[in-house]
Amino acid sequence: MIRFNVPPYTGKEMEYIKKAVENQKICGDGDFTHKCNEWLEQKTGIRKALLTTSCTHATEMAAILCDIKPGDEVIMPSYTFVSTADAFVLRGAKAVFVDVRPDTMNIDENLIEDAITDKTRAIAPVHYAGVSCDMDKIMDIAKRHNLLVVEDAAQGIMSEYKGKALGTFGDYGCFSFHETKNFSMGEGGAILIRDPENIERAEIIREKGTNRAKFFRGQIDKYTWVDAGSSYLPSELNAAYLYAQLELADQITADRMKTWNMYYEAFEELENAERIERPFIPADCKHNAHMFYLKCKDLEERTEFIDFLKKNEILAVFHYIPLHSAPAGKSFGRFNGEDVYTTKESERLVRLPLYYGIKEEEVEYIIGKVKEFYKNR
C-alpha cells in the first residue's frame, strides 16, 4: 500500500534527541528550541519566532494577543481546518466565513470587505497547500478598516508571496510542524510576531503568564506572574527532532517539489482534455510542494476515483468538510454571502500521496493508475 503521508525523517533526529537527553535539558526553551527559533527568524526575516506546542496553540496565542473578546467577529474561509476557527471561538468570537476562490481554494479577497461589520476585529487568511492568499489586497483592507491579521500559514513554511515569506505579513503568523506537514516534530508549531511591541507579551503568554524569558536573558533577577497565560512551549525532545529537519529544509523541499512537478507535468493532458483540474499557482507565489491535489468532475466521480486507487493499493484522500456545514460551525459561525465555490469545489478535490522520500517508481505507478482511471471512463 502506498501511504498518503509518511512523517519526515532525515537521519539525525535520534542523535539530536539523545543530545538533548544528555544535556539534561528536556523541558522547553533549551538549545534546540533556540536554534529552531533562530532558524525561523533567519529563514523568514521575521523579528521574532517562537516554537509552540502546535499551530492550533500558536493561533490561540495570536487570538489572545489580538485581545479577541466575546462578540467580536473574525473573517476566515470556511474551507479550512477547525483550528483556524477554534482559536478565536475559544475567546468568544464569532467566525464569519467567506467563500473561496476556485483556482487556489484560498479566501476570495474580493469578498472580505462585504463581511466586515462594526464587530469585526481580525482577518484570518489560510494559505491553502502552501500557496499564498492575495496578501497585498488583504493587508490593504485590514489597514483601511483597522483590523488585525492572523495568517494561518500552517502549510506555508518555505513559501513566499512577492519574495517574502508567508506568515510575515500579518500581525501574527502561525506554522504547523504536525507529522503531516513538510517539517515535523510530531506535534508542534510556531508563532511569528511582526511588531516588536508585541514580543514581550507573546513570551509571557507562552510561559504561563510569567516573565521567565526575560529572567533567562538575565534582564531581571527573579521571574513572576505578570499576566494571564498558558503553557505553549514544546519539549526540547520535540524541538531536537524538528531541528534535524530544518537543517535539511532545502533538501526536503527539493524532494517534495520533484514529486509535485512529476504529478503536475503528467496530468497536463488530462487537464487540457477537461477531465480534471490541476492546482493553480499565481505568478506572485512561490510554493513549497506541501500538497498535490486534483479536482474531479464531481463528488460521485471523486468517490469512484478514491475507491479505484485504494483497490490499487494507493491511499488518496479528500480534505476539509466546510466549517459552516459542521455542527460547531453552525453554532459558532455564519457564512457571509453565497457559498458558490466552497462546498462545490471541496467535494471535487482529492489529494495524492506526497511525502519526503516517496520513490520515483511509486509516483510513476500512481500517475499510471490515475491515467488508467480516466482512460476507462
Ligand SMILES: *Cc1c(COP(=O)(O)O)cnc(C)c1O
Ligand atoms: C495542520 C493545520 C492546522 C493545525 O496544525 P496543528 O499543528 O496540528 O495544530 C491548522 N490550520 C491548517 C490550515 C492546517 O493545515
